[in-house]
Amino acid sequence: MKKHKAGFVNIIGNPNVGKSTLMNAFVGEKLSIITSKAQTTRHRILGIVNGDDFQVILSDTPGIIKPAYELQTSMMDFVKSAFEDADVLLYMVEIGEKGLKDEAFFKRIVNSKIPVLLLLNKIDTSEQQVLEEQIQYWQELLPTAEIHPISALENFNVKEVFERILELLPEAPPYYPKDQLTDKPERFFVNETIREKILLHYKKEIPYAVEIETEEFLEDKDIIRIRSVIMVERDTQKGIIIGHKGSALKRVGVESRKDLEKFFDKQVHIELYVKVNKNWRSSSRQLKRFGYNS
Ligand SMILES: Nc1nc2c(ncn2[C@@H]2O[C@H](COP(=O)(O)OP(=O)(O)OP(=O)(O)O)[C@@H](O)[C@H]2O)c(=O)[nH]1
Numbered sequence: 342m343k344k345h346k347a348g349f350v351n352i353i354g355n356p357n358v359g360k361s362t363l364m365n366a367f368v369g370e371k372l373s374i375i376t377s378k379a380q381t382t383r384h385r386i387l388g389i390v391n392g393d394d395f396q397v398i399l400s401d402t403p404g405i406i407k408p409a410y411e412l413q414t415s416m417m418d419f420v421k422s423a424f425e426d427a428d429v430l431l432y433m434v435e436i437g438e439k440g441l442k443d444e445a446f447f448k449r450i451v452n453s454k455i456p457v458l459l460l461l462n463k464i465d466t467s468e469q470q471v472l473e474e475q476i477q478y479w480q481e482l483l484p485t486a487e488i489h490p491i492s493a494l495e496n497f498n499v500k501e502v503f504e505r506i507l508e509l510l511p512e513a514p515p516y517y518p519k520d521q522l523t524d525k526p527e528r529f530f531v532n533e534t535i536r537e538k539i540l541l542h543y544k545k546e547i548p549y550a551v552e553i554e555t556e557e558f559l560e561d562k563d564i565i566r567i568r569s570v571i572m573v574e575r576d577t578q579k580g581i582i583i584g585h586k587g588s589a590l591k592r593v594g595v596e597s598r599k600d601l602e603k604f605f606d607k608q609v610h611i612e613l614y615v616k617v618n619k620n621w622r623s624s625s626r627q628l629k630r631f632g633y634n635s
């Protein structure tokens with residue numbers, strides 16, 4: 342009989358390089374929200390892939406930035422925690438990128454004692470010659486890492502990377518029950534789905550000033566009833582979220598409901614409210630309440 346392998350595989354990298362896209366591709370479910378905006382992911386989210394003789398516990402993390410306010414400091418604490426328990430590090434970069442802006446983080450990757458796979462993502466957007474130059478560039482910068490060109494979006498080389506991860510994982514019993522897919526509760530996915538719609542439909546600072554809190558999640562046999570609050574930092578932002586005669590908010594509700602019905606495979610009824618919660622992004626007490634303590 343084959344021995345059982347298990348371990349933590351943590352995905353880190355700059356904002357917007359495709360970390361969440363890759364995690365969802367591995368897991369085969371939309372656990373992490375994805376948008377073209379930077380700082381889409383704010384938490385460390387586990388995605389667990391189970392097989393008869395393996396358990397791969399992936400972590401999606403926020404993109405690495407220099408924190409400007411308390412929320413971003415908490416986001417970077419999630420990234421730091423991902424360095425601490427990794428059995429394999431997946432350092433993701435995208436074609437054309439020139440390395441991590443944060444030197445301290447980059448040094449940690451260079452000096453890492455655990456295996457680092459450098460995933461050069463979005464190769465679907467690049468020509469062969471550029472790709473070869475990029476591989477060489479990264480080989481010089483990070484000689485200890487194994488380089489894998491991939492396209493997380495088009496599922497190119499993703500399976501091969503997964504096979505390589507399995508080779509690198511230690512023998513260990515499973516850390517989580519074999520039917521568990523993530524560490525996050527249902528309400529978290531409700532919050533994230535709503536936040537994704539806000540990232541998609543509102544401009545500039547608005548999505549960054551928003552936090553979602555799901556006050557009610559009632560599951561019946563045929564329907565899930567959800568009530569969530571969209572928190573903003575200022576009155577003017579509240580007006581923008583609601584929009585003319587409530588039209589903008591309505592769109593967020595309709596699109597969230599559609600996604601959540603797919604996610605939970607059940608009919609969903611959703612009510613949304615907007616509240617002002619002044620400067621929540623800079624208040625440690627508020628941040629704790631919203632789960633930003635790693
Ligand atoms: N062309 C192309 N686009 C990709 C690929 N992977 C991801 N993207 C796109 O890149 C954007 C960012 O993807 P995410 O998965 O949200 O990136 P992330 O690294 O999780 O971003 P943050 O959470 O903000 O740090 C989205 O528009 C994706 O569709 C890829 O392989 N090729």
Ligand SMILES: [Mg+2]
Pocket residue numbers: 360361362373374381382401402403404
């Ligand atoms: Mg992400």
